Amino acid sequence: MNKTVVVAGLGLIGGSLAMNIKKEGHFILGHDEDVQSLELAYRQGVIDEKAEDLYEALSRADVLFLALPITTTVQVIRKLNNVTLTKDLLVTDVSSVKNEVMKEASLLTNDRITFIGGHPMSGSHKNGFTAAKPHLFENAIYVLSPVNDRDEKTKELRELLEATKARFVTLSPQEHDEMTAVISHFPHLIASSLVQQAKKWQHTHPELKNLAAGGFRDITRIASSNPPLWQDIFFQNKQQLVPMLEDWIQEMTRLKEYLQNDSQEETLRYLTEAKTFRDGLPVKEKGAIPGFYDIFVDIYDQPGTIHKVIEVLAEAGISIKNIEILEIREGITGVLRISFPTGKEQEESALLLRRKNYEVVIEQ
Numbered sequence: 001m002n003k004t005v006v007v008a009g010l011g012l013i014g015g016s017l018a019m020n021i022k023k024e025g026h027f028i029l030g031h032d033e034d035v036q037s038l039e040l041a042y043r044q045g046v047i048d049e050k051a052e053d054l055y056e057a058l059s060r061a062d063v064l065f066l067a068l069p070i071t072t073t074v075q076v077i078r079k080l081n082n083v084t085l086t087k088d089l090l091v092t093d094v095s096s097v098k099n100e101v102m103k104e105a106s107l108l109t110n111d112r113i114t115f116i117g118g119h120p121m122s123g124s125h126k127n128g129f130t131a132a133k134p135h136l137f138e139n140a141i142y143v144l145s146p147v148n149d150r151d152e153k154t155k156e157l158r159e160l161l162e163a164t165k166a167r168f169v170t171l172s173p174q175e176h177d178e179m180t181a182v183i184s185h186f187p188h189l190i191a192s193s194l195v196q197q198a199k200k201w202q203h204t205h206p207e208l209k210n211l212a213a214g215g216f217r218d219i220t221r222i223a224s225s226n227p228p229l230w231q232d233i234f235f236q237n238k239q240q241l242v243p244m245l246e247d248w249i250q251e252m253t254r255l256k257e258y259l260q261n262d263s264q265e266e267t268l269r270y271l272t273e274a275k276t277f278r279d280g281l282p283v284k285e286k287g288a289i290p291g292f293y294d295i296f297v298d299i300y301d302q303p304g305t306i307h308k309v310i311e312v313l314a315e316a317g318i319s320i321k322n323i324e325i326l327e328i329r330e331g332i333t334g335v336l337r338i339s340f341p342t343g344k345e346q347e348e349s350a351l352l353l354r355r356k357n358y359e360v361v362i363e364q
């Protein structure tokens with residue numbers, strides 16, 4: 001049955017979700033304080049109606065998606081108790097940290113409301129409606145945290161999000177925040193600190209930024225993300241992050257001692273253990289990292305290069321899951337990472353491109 005869905009926050013995540021919910025034929029009321037995003041979403045047909053007043057729009061809604069900054073999401077949930085509803089309302093959010101959001105949701109006394117916490121484990125360093133895309137959540141893990149075990153409501157939400165092709169898992173807010181601290185929030189802190197370190201060295205070594213190649217760019221991509229969003233995430237999850245920073249400082253001290261004491265064997269073991277764990281992450285099966293089969297193609301910075309590579313694959317009817325430029329600077333070679341849904345397409349593409357004299361590496 002078609003539902004009336006309010007999407008509050010039409011940025012990267014809200015915009016991408018709205019695109020998917022629309023595909024299922026539901027009626028979408030969009031709300032955003034940024035008039036340009038609202039207008040763009042409306043003109044592109046991603047939303048059916050612009051809702052200037054969020055709380056007024058709720059009187060017509062079956063479902064509310066909160067795709068706002070986390071602190072704002074908490075404030076909106078608090079206000080939901082004062083809204084008069086004439087029908088049941090399913091409320092969900094997309095916040096990267098669940099603790100405070102779920103605490104606030106558990107205080108809701110409005111018995112028309114069912115709250116299910118949500119977090120799609122997919123995003124980007126880009127933000128705003130212009131960065132939104134319908135396939136953002138394909139194959140990604142989508143965490144759900146129901147406040148009360150309301151199976152039929154969870155089913156309803158999953159059906160609404162079917163077009164995302166995400167994979168749903170249920171976690172408690174605590175489990176969620178611990179794990180995302182390890183695999184998302186803490187790495188972000190480190191990425192930003194690595195960039196800060198490079199920035200300091202740049203004063204005495206002006207050539208440094210020209211040397212920053214694949215490794216530095218790979219490990220620091222996320223440091224280019226939206227700073228206010230990450231400030232919010234760090235403070236929302238500081239209970240997890242502060243002890244992790246203490247562990248990390250100890251870890252760095254251990255590494256420093258290995259080097260100072262010339263502990264070659266321990267260093268090799270340390271690196272080998274890390275490689276074994278990293279290589280064992282579920283890349284091609286179910287897991288936190290989407291199951292893609294990648295190839296890496298060397299390309300030159302010339303007009304039309306990417307188009308030519310894609311053309312070879314398109315002519316053979318091969319479908320691509322994702323494409324990313326890992327490194328390209330003026331006049332120098334770059335690398336194109338192309339992801340396929342199966343190993344068969346991965347092998348075939350490598351073969352076709354090699355026949356056209358491209359240098360291709362298959363990720364094993």
Ligand SMILES: NC(=O)c1ccc[n+]([C@@H]2O[C@H](COP(=O)([O-])OP(=O)(O)OC[C@H]3O[C@@H](n4cnc5c(N)ncnc54)[C@H](O)[C@@H]3O)[C@@H](O)[C@H]2O)c1
Nearest residue numbers: 009010011012013032033034068070095096123124127128
């Ligand atoms: N960026 C990611 O990679 C990612 C991934 C998963 C989840 N999330 C979560 O998604 C949420 C949104 O993040 P995003 O990346 O889409 O950010 P975004 O900046 O792209 O979008 C947020 C939108 O909310 C609007 N907004 C802000 N305050 C508002 C207010 N008071 N009233 C109405 N509109 C308001 C902004 O104008 C913007 O359009 C956050 O809670 C974040 O934790 C982000």
Ligand SMILES: O=C(O)C(=O)C[C@]1(C(=O)O)C=C[C@@H](O)C=C1
Nearest residue numbers: 096120121122123124125184222
């Ligand atoms: O791909 C990125 O740029 C992201 O940072 C996405 C990422 C992540 O850490 O994986 C960031 C925060 C979200 O809560 C979920 C996903």
